[in-house]
Ligand SMILES: Nc1nc2c(ncn2[C@@H]2O[C@H](COP(=O)(O)OP(=O)(O)OP(=O)(O)O)[C@@H](O)[C@H]2O)c(=O)[nH]1
C-alpha cells in the first residue's frame with residue numbers, strides 16, 4: 001500500500017509547458033553583471049544558502065561538532081519570455097572563487113554563458129573563462145566598456161585572454177538593452193554553431209580554426 | 211522581532227529552517243530540483259490533470275484536498291489549500307503562484323524572497339502531497355535542439 005511515490009502526473013504532461021533555458025553571466029567584481037541582467041530583464045535577487053563542509057577533512061573529528069558553515073549567497077536572476085513556449089533565465093553568478101560550488105550547479109544544463117570583462121582588470125575574468133572552457137560551455141566574452149577605460153580592439157582582447165578562435169569577443173555597454181541583447185544572441189549563435197556540424201552551417205561566420 | 215529575517219548578508223539562517231522544521235532536503239527527491247524546472251499546480255480549478263479519487267498520500271501528510279473540490283470553483287479556488295492544516299503559509303503561496311502559471315524553482319524563491327534551499331524543501335513537500343508536480347526535475351544532459359536555439363535567437367532579436 002505504498003502510494004507515497006505514485007507518479008500520478010506522468011501520463012498527463014500538458015503540451016503547454018514552456019521550455020526553460022538558462023544563460024549564465026560571469027565576471028569579476030563590479031564588472032557590470034547586475035547591470036547587464038537588469039538591462040534585458042526584470043531582475044530579482046535570488047538567495048541561496050549552502051552548507052559548506054570543510055574540504056579534504058575527514059568527518060570523524062571533534063565529537064559531534066560538525067565542521068560545516070552555512071553561507072548565504074545572492075545571485076542576480078532575470079527572466080526573458082521569448083514566447084509562450086520558451087523562457088530564458090539569466091543567472092548572474094557571484095565572482096569569488098569560494099562560490100565555485102554554486103557555479104557547478106548553475107552550469108548544469110546551461111545553454112551558454114557571458115563572461116563580462118573590464119579591460120582594466122582583465123585577470124578578473126580568467127577564472128570564468130577557464131571554467132567554461134573546461135566544461136565545454138559555449139561562452140561569449142563581452143568587454144563592458146566603461147567610459148574612462150581605453151578601448152581595445154576585440155582581437156587584442158582575444159590575444160590577451162588567449163581565447164580560441166571560435167569564442168566570440170565583443171564590446172558592449174551593459175547598461176544598454178540592445179547591446180546586451182546582441183551579446184545574448186551571440187551566445188546562442190555560438191551554442192548553435194556547436195550543435196550544428198560545420199558542413200551544413202549557413203552562418204556568415206565560419207569556424208576558422210578547426 | 212522573532213519574525214524577522216536573521217540572514218542579512220551572510221549571517222546564520224534561522225527562520226527559513228524553522229519553517230521547514232529543520233529539514234534541509236526534500237524527502238521527495240534525492241537530487242536537488244533543477245533551478246529552472248517548472249513547478250506546475252495539480253488539478254487547479256478542476257482544469258487539466260484530473261486527480262484520481264484516492265489522493266491519500268502517506269498517512270503522515272493527511273492531505274485530503276479532493277474534499278474542497280466541489281463545483282463552482284471560481285473565487286473560492288484556493289479554499290482547498292487553506293483547508294489543509296498541514297500546509298504552512300509558504301506552501302500555500304507556492305501553490306497559489308503556480309496556479310496562476312507554472313513557475314520555475316528559482317522564480318518561486320525570488321518571488322517569495324526565500325532561499326532556494328528552503329523553497330526546494332517546501333516544493334518537495336508539495337510534490338509528496340500531490341499539490342504540484344515538476345516538469346523536469348534534473349537538468350538535461352544535452353543542449354536543446356537546433357530549432358529551439360533558432361527560436362531563442364529570433365526571440366531575442368525581437369526584444
Ligand atoms: N560607464 C559604465 N558604467 C557601468 C557599466 N556597466 C556597469 N556600470 C556601473 O558599474 C558599477 C558596477 O556595476 P554592477 O552591475 O553592479 O557590477 P556587478 O558585476 O554586478 O558587481 P558585483 O555584483 O559587485 O560583482 C555600477 O555603478 C554600474 O552603474 C558600463 O557599461 N559603463
Ligand SMILES: [Mg+2]
Nearest residue numbers: 033034035076
Ligand atoms: Mg552584482
